Each structure stands twice: as C-alpha cells, then as structure tokens.
Amino acid sequence: xxxxxxxxxxxxxxxxxxxxxxxxxxxxxxxxxxxxxxxxxxxxxxxxxxxxxxxxxxxxxxxxxxxxxxxxxxxxxxxxxxxxxxxxxxxxxxxxxxxxxxxxxxxxxxxxxxxxxxxxxxxxxxxxxxxxxxxxxxxxxxxxxxxxxxxxxxxxxxxxxxxxxxxxxxxxxxxxxxxxxxxxxxxxxxxxxxxxxxxxxxxxxxxxxxxxxxxxxxxxxxxxxxxxxxxxxxxxxxxxxxxxxxxxxxxxxxxxxxxxxxxx
Amino acid sequence: xxxxxxxxxxxxxxxxxxxxxxxxxxxxxxxxxxxxxxxxxxxxxxxxxxxxxxxxxxxxxxxxxxxxxxxxxxxxxxxxxxxxxxxxxxxxxxxxxxxxxxxxxxxxxxxxxxxxxxxxxxxxxxxxxxxxxxxxxxxxxxxxxxxxxxxxxxxxxxxxxxxxxxxxxxxxxxxxxxxxxxxxxxxxxxxxxxxxxxxxxxxxxxxxxxxxxxxxxxxxxxxxxxxxxxxxxxxxxxxxxxxxxxxxxxxxxxxxxxxxxxxxxxxxxxxxxxxxxxxxxxxxxxxxxxxxxxxxxxxxxxxxxxxxxxxxxxxxxxxx
Ligand SMILES: Cc1cc2nc3c(=O)[nH]c(=O)nc-3n(C[C@H](O)[C@H](O)[C@H](O)COP(=O)(O)OP(=O)(O)OC[C@H]3O[C@@H](n4cnc5c(N)ncnc54)[C@H](O)[C@@H]3O)c2cc1C
Ligand SMILES: Nc1ncnc2c1ncn2[C@@H]1O[C@H](COP(=O)(O)O)[C@@H](O)[C@H]1O
Numbered sequence: 307x308x309x310x311x312x313x314x315x316x317x318x319x320x321x322x323x324x325x326x327x328x329x330x331x332x333x334x335x336x337x338x339x340x341x342x343x344x345x346x347x348x349x350x351x352x353x354x355x356x357x358x359x360x361x362x363x364x365x366x367x368x369x370x371x372x373x374x375x376x377x378x379x380x381x382x383x384x385x386x387x388x389x390x391x392x393x394x395x396x397x398x399x400x401x402x403x404x405x406x407x408x409x410x411x412x413x414x415x416x417x418x419x420x421x422x423x424x425x426x427x428x429x430x431x432x433x434x435x436x437x438x439x440x441x442x443x444x445x446x447x448x449x450x451x452x453x454x455x456x457x458x459x460x461x462x463x464x465x466x467x468x469x470x471x472x473x474x475x476x477x478x479x480x481x482x483x484x485x486x487x488x489x490x491x492x493x494x495x496x497x498x499x500x501x502x503x504x505x506x507x508x509x510x511x512x513x514x515x516x517x518x519x520x521x522x523x524x525x526x527x528x529x530x531x532x533x534x535x536x537x538x539x540x541x542x543x544x545x546x547x548x549x550x551x552x553x554x555x556x557x558x559x560x561x562x563x564x565x566x567x568x569x570x
Numbered sequence: 571x572x573x574x575x576x577x578x579x580x581x582x583x584x585x586x587x588x589x590x591x592x593x594x595x596x597x598x599x600x601x602x603x604x605x606x607x608x609x610x611x612x613x614x615x616x617x618x619x620x621x622x623x624x625x626x627x628x629x630x631x632x633x634x635x636x637x638x639x640x641x642x643x644x645x646x647x648x649x650x651x652x653x654x655x656x657x658x659x660x661x662x663x664x665x666x667x668x669x670x671x672x673x674x675x676x677x678x679x680x681x682x683x684x685x686x687x688x689x690x691x692x693x694x695x696x697x698x699x700x701x702x703x704x705x706x707x708x709x710x711x712x713x714x715x716x717x718x719x720x721x722x723x724x725x726x727x728x729x730x731x732x733x734x735x736x737x738x739x740x741x742x743x744x745x746x747x748x749x750x751x752x753x754x755x756x757x758x759x760x761x762x763x764x765x766x767x768x769x770x771x772x773x774x775x776x777x778x779x780x781x782x783x784x785x786x787x788x789x790x791x792x793x794x795x796x797x798x799x800x801x802x803x804x805x806x807x808x809x810x811x812x813x814x815x816x817x818x819x820x821x822x823x824x825x826x827x828x829x830x831x832x833x834x835x836x837x838x839x840x841x842x843x844x845x846x847x848x849x850x851x852x853x854x855x856x857x858x859x860x861x862x863x864x865x866x867x868x869x870x871x872x873x874x875x876x877x878x879x880x881x882x883x884x885x886x887x888x889x890x
Contacts, residue, residue, distance in 0.1 A: 321820075321839055325702040331854070343768065345821065403671070404680060430702075432843075433683045434664065435671035438639065447750025448639060453814075466754075469638075471815065472663060473581055477636055477754040484750070490804075490821045491814055507767050530681025536696070537709040544865050545581040551858070552872025557880030560852065561888065563868045567850060569772065569796070569829050570887050 309363035312419045313353045314410055314440075315346040315382050317375035318430040325430070332400045332530060333430055335372055342378035345425035347495035350382045350480050352488045353423045353497070356457045357386075364388050366417050370398065370409050376511065377390040383506035384498035390511035391417055397516055400528025403431070407439035411524060412519040414444065420461040424487040426451060437487035447480035453491035457482070572656035575649055577669065578618065578626075579661045583610020585617045587769045588661040590728035592721055593621040595688040596729060600656045600877075602625060604735075605649045607634050607642055611737055621728055621736020627740040629653065631673055632768050633749065635756075635889070639665060648742050650677055654718060657695050659688075662720040670718050675747035679715025686725045686847070695719065703820070703843035707818035723768040724826040758759040759815065767799045768818060772829045773848070775801030776811075779834015779855065779874055783811040788878050789833060795885040801825065801845075803835045819844035833874045837862025854878060 319325045319338040328334040350367065357363040367382040369375045370393040379390035393413050401409070415420055422444070427434035434451075441448030449455075452467035465484050469476045470491070498506070516523060524530050550559050564570050574596040579586045581755035589604075590640055596602035606614050611628035620700060627649045633641040650658065653764040658673065660666040662684050674681040687698035695717050698706045712718070767773065774796065786800075793800045802812035804819055818825055820840040830848035835841060837853070837860055845851070846865065853862040858871045870877050 320712050321703065325705070326699065327706065331708075349701075402680070407675070429820070432701075432820065433667070435667050435681065435683060438668035438671040439675060442643075442675045444745060448668070449751050450638075450668065471665070472759070472815065474756045474758045476756045478751055479754050480751040532674075532712060532714040533682055533710055534713050535708050535710045538701075541700070541705055541707050544867075546864070547851075547867035547869065549863055549866065549869035549871060550859070552870050552877055556854075556870040556872045556877045557884055559853075560868060560870050560877070560881055561884035564829075564852075564885070565888060567829070569850075570885050 307362070309357070309360050309420055309457070309461050310420045310425060311353050311356065311363055311365045312414050312417055312421070313349050313365060313367045313382065313387065313423045314436070315350065315367050315369050315378050316343045317341070317369060317371045317378035318343045318428055321429050327538045330362045330400065330539050332528065340374055340377065342381040342427060343429045345427060345429055345490060347385070347427045348488050348490055348492050349423045349493040350387060352455055352492055354386045356421070356455070360457065361460060366391055368410065368413055368417065369393070370406055370413070379511055380506050381498065383509045384502045385496055386502060389509055391514060392511055393514045393519065395515040397523040397527045400531060401526045402531040402533050403435055403439065404532045405526040405530055407436055407443055409519065409521060410436070411440055411443040412521060414440070414512060416514070416519060420482045421457065421465065422485040424485065425489050425491045437485050441485040444485065447484040449478050449480050449484055450487040452478070452486060452488050455486060455488060455492065495512050516531055573603045573653050574600040575655045575658040576602050576604045576623065577645070577646060577658070577660040577666065578604050578606045578614060579663065579666065580606065580608070580614055583613040585614050586721040587728065588721070589591060590617070590621045591723070591726045592659045592661065593618065593731070594726045594729045595721060596659055597622050598639050598688065599690050602701045603653055603655065605644060605646055605740070607645050615735045615737045619733050620730060622731035622733050623735050624733045626735055628737050629740040629742040631742060631744060633744040636753060637714060637749045638751035638753055639668050640672065640750065641744045642669050644675070644744050644748050645740065645742040647676055649740055650716070652740065657717040657719060660720045662722045667720050670720050674718045677693045679718050680712035681718045682710055682712060683720045685719050685721045688719065688721065700847055703839050722824065722826070752776045764793065765797070765799045767801055767818070767823050768825055770799035770825070771827055772796045772798035773801045773825050773827045774798045775803065775807055775835060776833050777803035777835030778805040778809070780806060780811065780841070781834070786812055788875065792831070792878050792882045792885070795882045795889070803841050804860035816873070832862055833878055835862055837865060
C-alpha cells in the first residue's frame with residue numbers, strides 16, 4: 307500500500323513587501339504579492355525525502371486560501387509533489403486559526419492520509435499552532451517542531467524525529483497516522499527544476515468548497531471567528547539615532563552613549 | 571473575583587521568569603491560580619505565592635515526561651474543569667502554544683498567541699500583539715469561550731504580591747489517546763552560565779560579519795562584560811558558528827531587551843522580526859548602508875574586530 311502524505315502549505319503575503327491590514331482588519335491578501343510560505347518549503351522538502359526513502363508513497367499538497375493560493379500549490383508541485391487540493395470559498399475570508407484547522411482537518415480526511423506534514427509556522431500569522439490543532443481534531447499523535455525526521459515501515463509504520471527545545475533536545479516516536487511539523491533546521495529546500503515546472507502544469511489539482519466539506523458558512527470566516535482584532539496600528543518608525551564612523555574613537559563614543567543611557 | 575489559570579513553566583520546580591510575568595498580567599484580570607505539572611510543586615509554590623498565586627494546582631505523573639504535549643493538555647483541562655476560570659494564560663514557548671491550541675479545541679474557545687501585553691476589558695481580556703515583523707501593533711479579544719492566551723517573555727515586570735500559594739493536588743487521568751508520541755530520549759542543554767536569551771536585559775548578537783566560530787569569543791567577551799546573553803543571526807547559525815538555540819529572529823527567539831547590540835548583522839526583515847521591539851538598539855557594521863542602521867539609537871560604522879574588543883575594554887574599565 308502506498309504511503310499517503312498530505313503537506314499543508316500556506317499562501318502568504320511576501321515578508322519583504324509592504325504587508326498591511328485591509329479595512330476589516332484582516333490581513334490584506336489582495337494588494338500585496340503573495341507566495342508559498344518559505345517555512346512550508348521545508349515541509350515539502352521533507353515530504354519529498356520521506357517519499358524517496360519509501361517503497362511507495364504519494365504526496366498531496368493542500369492549501370486553504372484565496373484563488374491566488376494556487377500559486378503556492380504550483381510551486382510545491384514543481385518541487386515534486388504529485389497532486390494538489392485547493393479549498394477556496396468566499397465565506398472563508400477572515401477565518402482564524404481554529405476555523406482554518408477545522409477546514410484543513412476535513413480536507414485531510416476527505417483526501418485520505420497516513421502522514422500530515424506542516425511547516426513550523428506560517429510567515430504571516432507566525433502562530434505555530436496549526437499542527438497541534440490538527441492533531442487534536444484528527445485524534446492522531448502530534449510529532450512537531452522536528453529538525454530531523456524519518457518514516458519507517460510504510461502506511462502502518464512509525465515516524466521518528468528530533469525536537470530541539472529550549473531546555474532539551476528530544477527524540478520522538480509515534481505510529482502512523484500522525485501529524486508532524488518540521489523546522490527550518492531540517493535541511494534546505496530544493497529548487498524546482500525546469501522539468502519540474504513543466505510537469506507541474508499537468509498535475510491534477512482538486513478544487514473544494516465549504517459545501518464539499520460539509521462545513522457551514524457560520525463556522526468559519528470573519529463572523530465565525532473565535533477571535534476579533536479591534537485595532538491595528540502601524541508602529542511608529544524608530545526615530546533615526548546617531549551613527550558615527552569609527553576612526554579610532556568608535557568604541558569610546560559608543561561607551562559614552564551606553565554610559566549616558568546607564569547601561570554601564 | 572474570577573480566577574485566572576496560569577500554566578507554570580519550570581525546570582524541576584525552579585519557576586522560569588516568564589511565568590512570574592504571567593502572574594503580574596493575570597492579576598489585572600482576576601485571581602491567579604497556578605497549574606504546576608511535574609516534580610517539586612512545593613518549592614515552586616513558594617515563589618508562585620510570593621508573586622500572587624492564591625492557589626497552586628499540582629499534579630505529577632510519569633506521562634508528563636514520557637509523552638509529548640498531550641498529557642499536559644489533559645492535566646490543564648482537569649484544572650480548567652475544577653476552576654471554571656475567566657481566562658487561561660500560558661508562556662509563548664513552542665510547547666506553551668501547542669498546549670494552548672489543543673486546550674482551546676477541547677473547551678471550545680478561541681486562542682491568541684504571542685501577546686506582548688494584556689489588560690482587562692469590558693468584553694474580556696484585551697491582548698496586544700506585535701505583528702508583521704513588529705511593524706504593526708494590534709489589540710484583539712477572544713469572542714467565544716474562555717480566552718486562552720499565550721504571552722511572550724519580557725512582556726511585563728514580575729511584581730511581588732504575597733498571596734497564599736496553597737498547594738492542592740489535582741487529580742489527572744491521562745487518556746490513552748494522549749500517549750501517542752513517545753519521548754524516547756532527552757538530552758538536556760548544557761548551561762552556559764549566561765542569562766537566558768529571552769529573559770536577558772541586554773543581548774549582544776553576532777552575524778555573518780563575525781566570520782567563523784573561532785571569532786565568536788569576541789562577541790561573548792563583550793556580552794560577559796555587560797552581563798548579557800549572546801545571540802546570533804541565522805547566517806551565523808546556518809554556518810555552524812553558533813547554536814540554533816541562540817538564533818534571534820523569525821525562526822529563532824524573539825527578544826525584547828533593554829539593550830540590543832548587533833555586530834556584523836545586516837538587519838534583514840526576518841532578523842528584525844525578533845529584535846525590533848528592543849528598547850535601545852545599537853549596531854556595529856562596516857557597511858554604512860546596512861539596513862540595521864535604520865533602527866539604531868546609536869550606530870558605529872566600522873570593523874567589529876576593532877570596535878567590539880575596544881568596547882569590551884571600555885566597559886570593563888568603566889565598571890572598574
Ligand atoms: C523564512 C525565513 C526565516 C528566517 N529567519 C531568520 C531568523 O530567525 N533570524 C535571522 O537572523 N535571519 C533569518 N532569516 C535570514 C535572513 O533573511 C538573513 O539572511 C540573515 O538574517 C542574515 O544574517 P546576517 O545579517 O548575519 O548576514 P548578512 O546579511 O550577510 O550581513 C552580514 C553583515 O555583516 C557586516 N560585516 C561583515 N564583516 C564585518 C566586520 N568585520 N565588521 C563589521 N561588520 C561586518 C556586513 O557589512 C553585513 O552587513 C530568515 C530567512 C527566511 C527566508
Ligand atoms: N491556510 C492554510 N492552508 C494550508 N496550510 C496551512 C494554512 N495555514 C497554516 N497551515 C499549515 O500550518 C503550519 C503552521 O501555521 P500557523 O499555525 O498558522 O503558524 C504552516 O506552516 C502550514 O503548514
């Protein structure tokens with residue numbers, strides 16, 4: 307039997323662009339260029355390596371997001387994933403983490419899975435909670451924040467990995483099915499080859515909406531959200547400080563400044 | 571008065587500073603009730619009581635160290651059921667956020683992560699967050715269920731607030747379904763003797779400009795003269811010059827010290843995301859055009875191998 311891997315990838319506003327909020331205080335995803343969250347490239351990479359090490363495996367990349375989120379799927383497909391699933395629905399606008407986890411969990415069950423692979427956090431929301439939320443909703447083990455991962459024994463096998471925490475480094479192990487997340491320490495993601503980019507154009511992408519997943523509109527979206535942003539203010543730019551050129555006195559000048567601020 | 575659950579982050583009963591900050595914030599909303607999982611609850615309770623915990627719900631079970639995260643969720647849920655709190659607060663560590671997330675699903679509540687401030691509001695606690703690499707500040711609320719909120723380190727000053735801190739045993743049954751992820755082995759991190767990166771009042775960080783692991787002692791010497799923690803950019807970490815636990819930025823630690831000194835760091839957006847909220851920022855970089863200089867209170871354009879050792883000497887002689 308084939309090992310069914312589902313990789314969750316998010317389409318996010320470019321961090322090097324001018325990210326901001328729309329009038330309804332949701333993240334503006336229309337006016338800012340988007341891309342596959344860089345941290346999810348690591349998830350795609352590890353899924354590809356797990357597939358390469360397995361006898362037989364198939365990788366589905368899954369995204370919940372607006373129309374343009376298909377770009378994120380194409381990128382993941384061009385890296386080597388086999389097929390895509392795109393959940394898109396106007397009623398999803400403004401969905402928060404709990405709502406997104408509901409939609410992802412239903413879509414993962416719809417697709418069928420042995421292993422779900424996530425990034426460590428999205429680069430826009432940076433919450434890092436979706437993998438735990440998914441494990442809770444799917445009722446399967448969570449093996450998260452891995453900087454090293456391997457799968458043995460196919461669809462009924464085990465996943466092993468190393469989690470580097472603040473106070474200790476831990477070796478983890480769980481039986482499949484399971485949800486894992488991988489960090490940016492897990493290994494550089496590959497670049498899509500020209501052949502990969504051409505092949506991706508022909509790979510199937512299934513389009514799903516809320517009705518297909520039997521989710522009511524009021525369970526998600528801005529109205530269904532469990533949290534509400536009341537205010538969003540741009541942080542005042544830091545006022546320009548003093549910059550001196552070191553001509554032998556730089557350290558002394560800096561020490562004067564630090565002493566003036568009572569740091570020494 | 572409504573009770574507020576505070577999840578205790580500790581190492582063998584030694585309470586970590588972010589938990590004391592949580593107690594300060596919890597007192598703005600209600601009466602703090604601490605939840606201590608693992609050994610040495612009595613030692614922890616003393617410190618927790620001094621900082622405002624009226625009660626300490628304690629449970630110890632081998633499952634907390636044998637399996638990842640889920641058994642702790644079972645315990646926190648038991649505390650939630652026992653207390654019916656007005657809010658649940660946890661530290662914004664990787665584990666804190668994961669426990670918070672799973673509890674939120676179970677109790678049917680919304681979740682806010684990485685708050686940097688918390689106030690009482692008419693419609694429940696109001697959380698301040700710093701988003702998009704700290705370029706925006708938001709205020710948010712949870713609109714369904716009991717607010718579950720994780721708070722970043724250095725978000726409040728721990729305050730003395732003597733309270734009873736009475737230890738009560740919490741009965742916890744760890745579900746079989748919570749034993750899915752085995753912790754096969756654990757290698758504790760060796761202490762460097764320096765302050766914790768996220769808790770330190772001063773952080774000195776080195777980047778690609780440090781140009782080799784063998785040169786990092788230059789950064790460490792300055793840090794030690796100031797009693798500071800040592801940080802590193804991802805470029806320095808990826809090159810293998812410094813451990814990943816010391817990385818500052820989006821995929822490392824986010825720090826908010828009184829003073830942040832960046833040496834040989836260009837100031838990429840992902841690095842800024844982790845240090846932009848520092849009170850005072852200082853940079854040493856030989857490129858006058860480096861974006862880090864847009865952030866600084868004081869900058870020196872120069873070679874870090876000249877400036878940093880000389881600064882270390884200045885600090886030492888001034889401190890006498
Ligand atoms: C998804 C993602 C997540 C990321 N997360 C992080 C993160 O958490 N933390 C992080 O730091 N980065 C992160 N990055 C990487 C980030 O984009 C930058 O590549 C990185 O911060 C650069 O590190 P640096 O400033 O040390 O190196 P560089 O950008 O190469 O800058 C080195 C600087 O040192 C100066 N210099 C060189 N020699 C000397 C000398 N002798 N004296 C003085 N100055 C000197 C140079 O002028 C230059 O400005 C992330 C990137 C991505 C895509
Ligand atoms: N809208 C989404 N679609 C698909 N995957 C997502 C989505 N949002 C989050 N994820 C996954 O969950 C991980 C953690 O996201 P977060 O909890 O939002 O920081 C990401 O790295 C993705 O793997």
